[in-house]
Amino acid sequence: MPVVSLSVMLLQALSLLQCIILTLGQYEICKSLVSTENGTTWEFYACQPKPMSMKEFVKIKVEPPGITCGNPPERFCTLENPYMCSDECDASTPDLAHPPELMKDRESSGLITYWQTVTWSRYPEPLLANITLSWNKSLELTDDIQITFEYGRPTIMILEKSLDKGRTWQPYQYYADDCFEAFSMEPKKVQDLSPAKATQVICTEEYSRWVGSKNEKNVKFEVLSRFAIFAGPKLQKMDNLYTRMESMKGLKDFFTFTDLRLCLLRPALGGTYVQRDNLLKYFYAISNIEVPARCKCNLHAGQCTFREGSLQCECEHNTTGQDCSRCKRGFKAKSWRPGSYLPTPNGSPNTCEAAGSLGECECNGHSNRCSYIDFINIVTCVSCKHNTRGQSCQHCRLGYFRNASAELDDENVCIECNCNQLGSLHARCNETGFCQCKEGSTGQKCEDCLPGYNWKQGCVLNVCDDEMLLCQNGGTCFQNQKCLCLPEYKGVLCEQPRCDGEKGCDGASAFYLSLPTMLLCLFASSTLKDRA
Numbered sequence: 001m002p003v004v005s006l007s008v009m010l011l012q013a014l015s016l017l018q019c020i021i022l023t024l025g026q027y028e029i030c031k032s033l034v035s036t037e038n039g040t041t042w043e044f045y046a047c048q049p050k051p052m053s054m055k056e057f058v059k060i061k062v063e064p065p066g067i068t069c070g071n072p073p074e075r076f077c078t079l080e081n082p083y084m085c086s087d088e089c090d091a092s093t094p095d096l097a098h099p100p101e102l103m104k105d106r107e108s109s110g111l112i113t114y115w116q117t118v119t120w121s122r123y124p125e126p127l128l129a130n131i132t133l134s135w136n137k138s139l140e141l142t143d144d145i146q147i148t149f150e151y152g153r154p155t156i157m158i159l160e161k162s163l164d165k166g167r168t169w170q171p172y173q174y175y176a177d178d179c180f181e182a183f184s185m186e187p188k189k190v191q192d193l194s195p196a197k198a199t200q201v202i203c204t205e206e207y208s209r210w211v212g213s214k215n216e217k218n219v220k221f222e223v224l225s226r227f228a229i230f231a232g233p234k235l236q237k238m239d240n241l242y243t244r245m246e247s248m249k250g251l252k253d254f255f256t257f258t259d260l261r262l263c264l265l266r267p268a269l270g271g272t273y274v275q276r277d278n279l280l281k282y283f284y285a286i287s288n289i290e291v292p293a294r295c296k297c298n299l300h301a302g303q304c305t306f307r308e309g310s311l312q313c314e315c316e317h318n319t320t321g322q323d324c325s326r327c328k329r330g331f332k333a334k335s336w337r338p339g340s341y342l343p344t345p346n347g348s349p350n351t352c353e354a355a356g357s358l359g360e361c362e363c364n365g366h367s368n369r370c371s372y373i374d375f376i377n378i379v380t381c382v383s384c385k386h387n388t389r390g391q392s393c394q395h396c397r398l399g400y401f402r403n404a405s406a407e408l409d410d411e412n413v414c415i416e417c418n419c420n421q422l423g424s425l426h427a428r429c430n431e432t433g434f435c436q437c438k439e440g441s442t443g444q445k446c447e448d449c450l451p452g453y454n455w456k457q458g459c460v461l462n463v464c465d466d467e468m469l470l471c472q473n474g475g476t477c478f479q480n481q482k483c484l485c486l487p488e489y490k491g492v493l494c495e496q497p498r499c500d501g502e503k504g505c506d507g508a509s510a511f512y513l514s515l516p517t518m519l520l521c522l523f524a525s526s527t528l529k530d531r532a
């Protein structure tokens, strides 16, 4: 009896867990042990890591060099109190230094710490500063980015992002107190965007106007408001958002990044024009940059950890890679797919399958489908991708050859032969990419001609040339295809004198004469006889 009740309790506990998972629908768990009539088995779910405060893992770079204040030490004033300029920035004194790290520290003691730039003493030259935040990992925003400016928010700035670890950049949002003047753009609010425009890059005036440096310090990149376009004002319909994430092109990518960059283009001015007589009150100071995001793991990981200097997804579902974007070795029966939020609320894990786990269906990662051919009793892959063919997509398609430096399950396993259509017999090539050439052509793709041949819609044998097949008796070779003879000569190489009627034609050469010439000769000789 106790044994039974224990297993009943276990079952109840398990189904309670199931119930919690189902109602959460948060994609936090990748797998769970479930009991069936046959015992317990693993069930797999689409899953994603929890949001984190990504400032903890960021690498910060500020440009140009020398933009951080304090070297040499410098006095500064504030917009609120422009004539009390007793504050000092000094990089060599810890209490007075303002290095970039202070944009991401925890401020546990309650003391606000901030990075600060030099003052605008070089006015009218613009005061420009770039802050590049790099994670070396694809991340997905889960909440608003918030940048906190002490001493006033910039009047002009751009937020940029990179999806490829800083190789290419694109604007994410423009900020200005006058969007039209700064960027020739109409000011917009995220709230006004229609669903079709949810990924539009806008210019906002919300965060750049002067309201006093103490009143409002934050500049935001609004993520929740963009979510709300699909999920409703209180984000109650997250299902709807997740469904759109799968179907709307570019929506998921819009919230994805590996790097962010703040281009600060003009500091706070205190609501008036630049006052040249006190330039020590113009500078940038940032105390915090909050980037709430989760690791992008393609719905194949529930955890993301900081290892070897970078964030890494703890891949499940037999996937691997920094973003779980490949199937593990030995689990490539089907080609890799990201997990899916659909069908809601639990999604689909789209796990990678071990070779052989789908019956005999093993396609080396080039197909997800097999079909059974009844009369020969075999299972064969259908619709092999990546230019492969064969029962397990193990061969290259006609016109492709095997890439010797790629594994059989590599996307690049087959290379196009690219045989020259005019020079080769067919589209096939051998294992090293050599095509089979027609007579006279040569080269790996049969794109060249052998000596004695010339390219003319394929390689054509030369009739004459400047070396072996010389035109004779003053004739000239025309495009290697015929000798242009002087009037007295004929023949392929102008080797024969033309019959002119007076000298007569001897039998041997008459044999080669054309019919009209022959008739002419006969006529001529008969008239000569008649006269004699």
Ligand SMILES: *[C@@H]1O[C@H](CO)[C@@H](O)[C@H](O)[C@H]1NC(C)=O
Pocket: 036, 037, 038
């Ligand atoms: C339990 O096992 C039987 C026989 O092996 C199988 O037909 C059935 O699908 C299994 N049930 C589950 C839930 O796995």
Ligand SMILES: *[C@@H]1O[C@H](CO)[C@@H](O)[C@H](O)[C@H]1NC(C)=O
Pocket: 063, 064, 128, 129, 130, 160, 169, 261, 263
């Ligand atoms: C800031 O970055 C932009 C490109 O995003 C670049 O054009 C500009 O030169 C950089 N400015 C500085 C001061 O490094």
Ligand SMILES: *[C@@H]1O[C@H](CO)[C@@H](O)[C@H](O)[C@H]1NC(C)=O
Pocket: 136, 309, 310, 322
């Ligand atoms: C970035 O991440 C990749 C993949 O984890 C790693 O191989 C590389 O060394 C990292 N680069 C830096 C600069 O940390």
Ligand SMILES: *[C@@H]1O[C@H](CO)[C@@H](O)[C@H](O)[C@H]1NC(C)=O
Pocket: 042, 044, 316, 317, 318, 351, 352, 353, 354
């Ligand atoms: C991944 O492979 C291991 C080892 O074969 C297996 O135990 C596990 O169930 C697999 N997981 C998934 C999600 O297929």
Ligand SMILES: *[C@@H]1O[C@H](CO)[C@@H](O)[C@H](O)[C@H]1NC(C)=O
Pocket: 403, 404, 405, 406, 407, 410, 412, 413, 415
């Ligand atoms: C052959 O495969 C390797 C490994 O995937 C790849 O880097 C290379 O580009 C491929 N070669 C060609 C010509 O596609």
Ligand SMILES: *[C@@H]1O[C@H](CO)[C@@H](O)[C@H](O)[C@H]1NC(C)=O
Pocket: 430, 431, 432, 433, 434
């Ligand atoms: C492919 O053809 C070329 C040229 O005929 C030849 O040199 C090469 O050895 C052939 N390679 C193989 C693997 O047969």
Ligand SMILES: [Ca+2]
Pocket: 102, 103, 104, 105, 106, 107, 112, 113, 114, 286, 287, 288
């Ligand atoms: Ca700080």
